[in-house]
Amino acid sequence: MNFQQPAPLIRPVQPDVEMKPLPFYDVLDVLIKPSSLGVTTTQRDNQEEYFILKAEQVRKLFVSREILPGGRMNYNVQIQLRFCLSETSCPQEDNYPNSLAIKVNDKLFRLPGYALPPKNGMKQKSPGRALNITSLVKHTSSVPNKISVTWAPEIGKIYSMSVYLVRQLTSHLVLQRLTMKGTSNPDHSRAQIKEKLTADPDSEVAITSLRVSLMCPLGKMRLTLPCRAVTCSHLQCFDAALYLQMNEKKPTWLCPVCDKKAAYESLIIDGTWGSTPVRHLRGLPQTHAYPHCHYLIQMLSNLNGEVVKQ
Structure with missing residues (x-):
């Protein structure tokens, strides 16, 4: 009878593999x-x-x-x-x-x-x-x-x-490192708004307003440090501190707005929101257009749902 011997172990010795750094x-x-x-x-x-x-x-x-x-x-x-x-x-x-x-x-x-x-x-x-x-x-x-x-x-x-x-590392320290990266250029947000308002010039229905909530989709509270991933195409932000605390406990790194991948290295503090002091943001309605881009917006909706010109 012929017995097959088990195949020898094939093991490359320490290949040039690099692990992705972990934020925490x-x-x-x-x-x-x-x-x-x-x-x-x-x-x-x-x-x-x-x-x-x-x-x-x-x-x-x-x-x-x-x-x-x-x-x-x-x-x-x-x-x-x-x-x-x-x-x-x-x-x-x-x-x-x-x-x-x-x-x-x-x-x-x-x-x-x-x-x-x-x-x-x-x-x-x-x-x-x-x-x-x-x-x-x-x-x-x-x-x-x-x-x-x-x-x-x-x-x-x-x-x-x-x-x-x-x-x-604690989420507080990781948040400090994130803020040290700086903020996104407000011109980038302006370009995004302009692109969304002129996305389809041949359409019979024209986009006349853009609404961005000041409430974080995670904690349902006012944004204190507006943040989003550079890989996301939406204007809506989420709170950086809450997002890091959530991923410290359960690391999914998914954007709470669009549910797409939002890895730590792709996060950036939004420069347009960041240019407006937080104490001023607290006095604004729950939905508000970017203040530095109002010249791109033809119409805004107030809290009562009425259409006002700006």
């Missing part, structure tokens, strides 16, 4: 560089990786710890495990292999996250995210840490795993 984490050190998960002909694959913390890295973990009620430990500096596709064309987002199972130092790590609703009657794959494995890591520089990964291979897809020492 600063990378302090790379513990395991992006390393491809090998592929065999078996139904499930397994791979082990090892790393040893340096004395300075152990110290950073120790000084960042906080004892919570019940004796649980919270760490501001964390050990973070990430997975992604082994693609080098651009920085990669977190992406889990199918049927992923993880053990850290022979202890099972339960994947967090949330399930997506079924699409067309089919179960959707859970979105990938960075994994905090700090509690299962040995906080010493004398003993190695082992990460065991088991997954189901996919045709035409190879995944990579990597491990980092990171510092977690």
Whole structure:
């Protein structure tokens, strides 16, 4: 009888894969560089990786710890495990292999996250995210840490795993960094308004007014720091602070106005709204046209629904 031997493990050593930076984490050190998960002909694959913390890295973990009620430990500096596709064309987002199972130092790590609703009657794959494995890591520089990964291979897809020492950031600090980027040029908003008013000159129905709400679609409160993604085409803004707080708890990074991708790096404080002091915005009606673009608008609607000329 002839017995087929299992195919040898095909594993490119540390390919040139770059992970997409996460807004709420600063990378302090790379513990395991992006390393491809090998592929065999078996139904499930397994791979082990090892790393040893340096004395300075152990110290950073120790000084960042906080004892919570019940004796649980919270760490501001964390050990973070990430997975992604082994693609080098651009920085990669977190992406889990199918049927992923993880053990850290022979202890099972339960994947967090949330399930997506079924699409067309089919179960959707859970979105990938960075994994905090700090509690299962040995906080010493004398003993190695082992990460065991088991997954189901996919045709035409190879995944990579990597491990980092990171510092977690608060939404307040991330908001400060966003404001330091500056604001969008008001001329950009003027151009958008002009384009919308003259979008279809042959149409029998002419657009004579544009209404922009001063209420944030997230918190249903007045906008304090109007923000939107440069990838969005709408004029409506959302509040930057509320948007960051929402994504700090559940990172979806979807625009609350158009439901399209609005990643942190694409966010910008709207320069037109920002040029009007917040104390003045509070005295305006719930819907208001951009004040610096009124010369582009032929008609405005007031709170009573009456049409007034401007």
